[in-house]
Amino acid sequence: MDKGRRNFLKLAAAGAAAATFGIKPTLDVLAGGHDEIGAGSKNRWAMVIDLGKWNDNSTRVFEACHRIHNVPDLGNRKEEVKWIWTAEFEKAFPDQHHEFTYEGLKGRQVPVLCNHCDSPPCVRACPTQATFKRELDGIVMMDFHRCIGCRFCVAACPYGSRSFNFRDPRPFIKKVNKEFPTRTKGVVEKCNFCAERLAVGKQPACVEACTNNELIFGDLKDPNSEVRRILREKHTIRRKPSLGTKPCVFYVL
Ligand code: SF4
Numbered sequence: 001m002d003k004g005r006r007n008f009l010k011l012a013a014a015g016a017a018a019a020t021f022g023i024k025p026t027l028d029v030l031a032g033g034h035d036e037i038g039a040g041s042k043n044r045w046a047m048v049i050d051l052g053k054w055n056d057n058s059t060r061v062f063e064a065c066h067r068i069h070n071v072p073d074l075g076n077r078k079e080e081v082k083w084i085w086t087a088e089f090e091k092a093f094p095d096q097h098h099e100f101t102y103e104g105l106k107g108r109q110v111p112v113l114c115n116h117c118d119s120p121p122c123v124r125a126c127p128t129q130a131t132f133k134r135e136l137d138g139i140v141m142m143d144f145h146r147c148i149g150c151r152f153c154v155a156a157c158p159y160g161s162r163s164f165n166f167r168d169p170r171p172f173i174k175k176v177n178k179e180f181p182t183r184t185k186g187v188v189e190k191c192n193f194c195a196e197r198l199a200v201g202k203q204p205a206c207v208e209a210c211t212n213n214e215l216i217f218g219d220l221k222d223p224n225s226e227v228r229r230i231l232r233e234k235h236t237i238r239r240k241p242s243l244g245t246k247p248c249v250f251y252v253l
Pocket of ligand 1: 113114115116117120121122125133156158159160161162165190245
């Protein structure tokens with residue numbers, strides 16, 4: 001098969017995949033097919049992760065999240081359930097590295113979580129509205145009771161941000177937090193930006209567990225918020241921006 005035909009078929013396949021999961025292809029984004037983040041909502045929660053301050057051993061941050069949200073530890077990668085974890089820089093940012101990438105980033109483990117995308121393909125893929133974006137503040141939520149375990153959202157998320165409970169997670173929770181629901185076998189889960197804590201005026205647990213302001217949380221709609229200040233003053237990147245999902249997690253390199 002000649003190269004031109006092969007490239008054409010690749011593009012067609014990518015377009016079909018994008019259409020299946022509602023991901024806007026790159027050309028659409030380049031053509032200006034993206035609106036302002038949080039258009040029409042009062043608040044728009046976002047996170048900035050400062051990799052210059054991030055200590056690769058910051059496991060306390062993950063532990064704080066997983067403890068509060070009853071995330072089970074199944075002890076094997078295949079069935080792993082995770083809300084916030086680390087990934088190699090090259091895997092987290094496949095379009096941001098090259099053979100001369102800064103040595104300090106090569107192979108570096110960087111924190112990743114649900115990006116609470118402003119245009120979330122997972123929401124479009126869900127047949128039961130078990131996952132939805134809140135109009136009020138843009139958080140992409142899960143209604144565990146509505147989830148039928150079809151995993152369309154898992155396939156639709158281009159960031160691997162969703163976990164599926166292949167078995168009953170309850171026996172694998174070290175100490176159950178009665179303030180937050182546990183899940184059952186066959187249910188998908190992910191980071192919820194600590195919506196339950198925001199509701200009572202608290203910061204997300206991961207942000208609260210930071211000792212060096214590595215994670216900063218705030219309202220993109222508030223020009224005086226700390227996240228807006230950082231976005232104004234520092235260069236930030238997002239994961240896979242060409243997909244048009246408009247992640248609301250930003251990284252300072
Ligand atoms: Fe959905 Fe994945 Fe975006 Fe989170 S990161 S909102 S799970 S598409």
